[in-house]
Amino acid sequence: MLDKYNFRESEPKWEKFWQENNVNSFDKNSKKEIFSIDTPPPTVSGKIHIGHIFSYSQADFVARYKRMRGYNVLYPFGFDDNGLPTERLVEKEYGVKAHELSREEFQEMCMNTVEKYEKEFKELFIRDGISADWAHSYNTISKRVQKLSQKSFLDLVKKGHAYYGEKPAIWCPECQVSIAQAELESKDIASTFNHIKFYISGSKDYLEIATTRPELLSACVCVFVNPDDKRYAHLVGKKVIVPLYDFEVPVLTDEKADIEKGTGAVMCCTFGDETDLYWQQKYNLPIKEAISDGGRMTSLAGKYEGLKIKKAREEIIADLKLNDLLISQEEIVHAVATHERCGTPMEIKIKKQWFISLVDNKKLFLENGEKINWYPNFMYSRYSNWVDNVDRDWCVSRQRYFGVPIPVWYCSKCGKIILADEKDLPVNPLTTKPSKTCECGSTDFIPESDVFDTWQTSSITPQINAMWGEDDEMYKKIMPMSLRPNAHDIIRTWDFYTIAKSYYHSNCLPWKNVMVSGFVMADKNEKISKSKSNSKMSPEMLLNEKSADVTRYWASTGSLGRDIVFSEEEFKNGAKLVNKIWNASKFVLSFLENYEPKQTKLLPMDEWIIAKFNQMQKYFIDYFEKYEIGLAMAELERFFWNFCDNYIEIAKNRLYKPEIYGESAKESAQFACFVVLKEMLKMFAIYLPHITEEIYQNYFVRFENIKSIHNTEISAIAVKTPEEIISNGDEVCDIVSKIRRYKSENNLSLKEEIELLTIQGYSNFVKRVEYDIKAVGNVKEIKYQDGDKNIDIKMLNK
RNA sequence: GGGAGUUUAGCUCAGUUGGUAGAGUACCUGCCUUACAAGCAGAGGGUCAUAGGUUCGAGUCCUAUAACUCCCACCA
Numbered sequence: 001m002l003d004k005y006n007f008r009e010s011e012p013k014w015e016k017f018w019q020e021n022n023v024n025s026f027d028k029n030s031k032k033e034i035f036s037i038d039t040p041p042p043t044v045s046g047k048i049h050i051g052h053i054f055s056y057s058q059a060d061f062v063a064r065y066k067r068m069r070g071y072n073v074l075y076p077f078g079f080d081d082n083g084l085p086t087e088r089l090v091e092k093e094y095g096v097k098a099h100e101l102s103r104e105e106f107q108e109m110c111m112n113t114v115e116k117y118e119k120e121f122k123e124l125f126i127r128d129g130i131s132a133d134w135a136h137s138y139n140t141i142s143k144r145v146q147k148l149s150q151k152s153f154l155d156l157v158k159k160g161h162a163y164y165g166e167k168p169a170i171w172c173p174e175c176q177v178s179i180a181q182a183e184l185e186s187k188d189i190a191s192t193f194n195h196i197k198f199y200i201s202g203s204k205d206y207l208e209i210a211t212t213r214p215e216l217l218s219a220c221v222c223v224f225v226n227p228d229d230k231r232y233a234h235l236v237g238k239k240v241i242v243p244l245y246d247f248e249v250p251v252l253t254d255e256k257a258d259i260e261k262g263t264g265a266v267m268c269c270t271f272g273d274e275t276d277l278y279w280q281q282k283y284n285l286p287i288k289e290a291i292s293d294g295g296r297m298t299s300l301a302g303k304y305e306g307l308k309i310k311k312a313r314e315e316i317i318a319d320l321k322l323n324d325l326l327i328s329q330e331e332i333v334h335a336v337a338t339h340e341r342c343g344t345p346m347e348i349k350i351k352k353q354w355f356i357s358l359v360d361n362k363k364l365f366l367e368n369g370e371k372i373n374w375y376p377n378f379m380y381s382r383y384s385n386w387v388d389n390v391d392r393d394w395c396v397s398r399q400r401y402f403g404v405p406i407p408v409w410y411c412s413k414c415g416k417i418i419l420a421d422e423k424d425l426p427v428n429p430l431t432t433k434p435s436k437t438c439e440c441g442s443t444d445f446i447p448e449s450d451v452f453d454t455w456q457t458s459s460i461t462p463q464i465n466a467m468w469g470e471d472d473e474m475y476k477k478i479m480p481m482s483l484r485p486n487a488h489d490i491i492r493t494w495d496f497y498t499i500a501k502s503y504y505h506s507n508c509l510p511w512k513n514v515m516v517s518g519f520v521m522a523d524k525n526e527k528i529s530k531s532k533s534n535s536k537m538s539p540e541m542l543l544n545e546k547s548a549d550v551t552r553y554w555a556s557t558g559s560l561g562r563d564i565v566f567s568e569e570e571f572k573n574g575a576k577l578v579n580k581i582w583n584a585s586k587f588v589l590s591f592l593e594n595y596e597p598k599q600t601k602l603l604p605m606d607e608w609i610i611a612k613f614n615q616m617q618k619y620f621i622d623y624f625e626k627y628e629i630g631l632a633m634a635e636l637e638r639f640f641w642n643f644c645d646n647y648i649e650i651a652k653n654r655l656y657k658p659e660i661y662g663e664s665a666k667e668s669a670q671f672a673c674f675v676v677l678k679e680m681l682k683m684f685a686i687y688l689p690h691i692t693e694e695i696y697q698n699y700f701v702r703f704e705n706i707k708s709i710h711n712t713e714i715s716a717i718a719v720k721t722p723e724e725i726i727s728n729g730d731e732v733c734d735i736v737s738k739i740r741r742y743k744s745e746n747n748l749s750l751k752e753e754i755e756l757l758t759i760q761g762y763s764n765f766v767k768r769v770e771y772d773i774k775a776v777g778n779v780k781e782i783k784y785q786d787g788d789k790n791i792d793i794k795m796l797n798k
Numbered sequence: 799g800g801g802a803g804u805u806u807a808g809c810u811c812a813g814u815u816g817g818u819a820g821a822g823u824a825c826c827u828g829c830c831u832u833a834c835a836a837g838c839a840g841a842g843g844g845u846c847a848u849a850g851g852u853u854c855g856a857g858u859c860c861u862a863u864a865a866c867u868c869c870c871a872c873c874a
Contacts, residue, residue, distance in 0.1 A: 186871080193874085211874055224874085258874080266874035273873050336873050345873080378802060382869060385801050389870055488869085525867075559811080562803080563868080570810080572836085573822070579836055587833035622814090634812070638821075645838075649831090656832070737839090744828060744840040751831045778831090 002586040007547035011690040015126050023708045024131040026074040035071035036481040038462050041078030044117045045085035048124055049528055053539045055517035057555035059485035060130045061629045064686040068714045076136035076465045081114040082403040083454030098401050110402040129548050129689045138464055140457045146426035149404045149457040161504050166352045168277050169395045173295025174344035177399050181392050182493045185340035193330040201239040201248055210262030215312040216269035218245050218301045219290035225265045227253040243325040271348035353397040358390055368499050375627040376561040379516040386492040396453045403451030409434050413442035459497035462510040480509040488516050515627045518563040549688040550574035556633045556687050578691055584644050585695045588673045591655040597674050604769050606672035608729025609647045611721040613676050636683050646733050653775035675717050685709045728765035739777040742793050754779040758792040
């Protein structure tokens, strides 16, 4: 019935079949309970790596499980295509710089690139058997999503959660864009502590100050010492002279000046770091800008104007040396906040920007986060840890091109902010004008040219999926969504912002459950990274060389939330399992040709395997309800190998030889084989959708009358089995195992005939299945006696 | 410095409510058994990180400690 299995032919065949037959479709009109998944829209940045395959497969297991447990599953799939990653990709692919082109030209390039990659991504995910409903897909740059993103923004403005303000923002001089706190990454960078002379005004003495950023001397506004620092008490209130620039700054005191650090005296520049910002605000210090948006020195820096930060630092140090102002240098490694995308140390710049308030509502975000079930549970502390530490509002303006426009204008006369009308969305303020005149009567407006941070849009994926503002009934039905699956790196961005937005928009949770998957590591302590190209296998290689099913098996093996090190070895078990499933099915089905399933009087060992199956399924379901997909699989797998190695070995004699054991003994085995294999395959279908479909379509489809195995339901086998059957049957396996051990220890073939088997101390149950024991052990005669549990074997030729 | 995770067989990991230490893999031994040698059967292999405590009984609960990992903070 089944022949050879060739995954290279079979897998794409069924993938096509599923798409054509809408096997994974969400049914809007169904009365079934909805299970909805807020799939992470992958960033279009060129490559999908095996980490994606790993975590998307894990989410897919849940989708398939829920579908087969009778839920109406909404499994949408989006692409996050706007934003910096795409721009960088396009700049690289076309060899252009965004700012050298017109906005339209550049956007068109982006659109083309995005389209190309999204097609590739989609094909790859389909190839992995991801059962998303592609009719419910979206991309963040589409008109529809732009509209929702802008609607979200306007809603926040109206509710007072988004505001326009001139505030210090975190600035990346490399990307020339403002970034959010969540986009910072702390990096250990080698630097030099430079001990510099600040002469005391009107004196030959100097104050020694240690700094890693001498290039900011021109932006120095004062010097701080600790109020308790006796060394400098005499200088407080005096003035010191900034070296090279020869202007005076006051010496002030503040607790934040650390006596232990450096020399205990610190220069405050606007802005070298967050502490400078703190001091500037606390003491209302003047603001001096020494660094331009592009990371070059401004005219304030005098002769260093135009130099890049690093170069300016070198030259200033050289000049300090030359003028005998440098006392000493000390090599250090210190943590520096950098832009996670490019690794450039951040700067602080005062900019007029749009912000979404976060700091004021931290408590509510924590409370809402706590209401969500986090799997594994400890991942909640990642979230709460982050929220606790948030100390700035979310800057959402980006001085970039390919993104959702901020739908506002500013009156050129009175400066009033004009918001776009919701009915006009999506709006591009650069190409359209407000529909009415300004209150001051002016009709001249300055359009906002910034676009949104990409997270401003990605943080409303539940709203996008639930048709917010488009279908109220659907929105009420879907929100909060059932599940958010994502890896642990984006808890602080995607999870956090999404929780915040849902609270602001609808005072609700975005989802009930979060399932956090681990990372695939290239090596211990080494993340897979594109730049290092340390990933030994690409997703394409895995899918084409190992098969999608085997790759998915690999994805099922890790513990939820824990990182795993990639190892090709781990694919061996999957390959063995797939092969075994095929062979076992082939064998079992060879006895089921022309079989018509009918309830028969079952023999005990057939009841046993059914009872074992039902028991295993309970554990399986328990694990799945906790999103423990790996443990669920282990449970199923263990049962399956037991089914093969014990049950089939027992049953096959009755299947082969009805003339000896009787027709009804065969029918009993047939029934058990039929139901157990069928139900087992359904469970395997969650993980191994292709091979199980192949077997199902070859045989079981005509009994189930359902077009795909993936549309069937997982359920217990409805056969009543006696209470004691499991332990009784296990005892039989124990006896069989002892027989095998005897033969193995005596270097005998397992088919060697046993003249006399004496079974001692086992329950009476074994007598009832004597024929099975005889058959599987090739035993001529069995005797029973009382005593401690044991067996004795007599061979003829011994 | 704050938060979290991990530590069980050579390796990768299970171990539910406390009750005689488990699987897979590797190694070793045997078996061509009328599905599968990508198979089957079997053997050896563990002071459950350490030290205390609770308990009749602790891998499991409590307290400390150590090592490794991750997140956050640390830019003078």
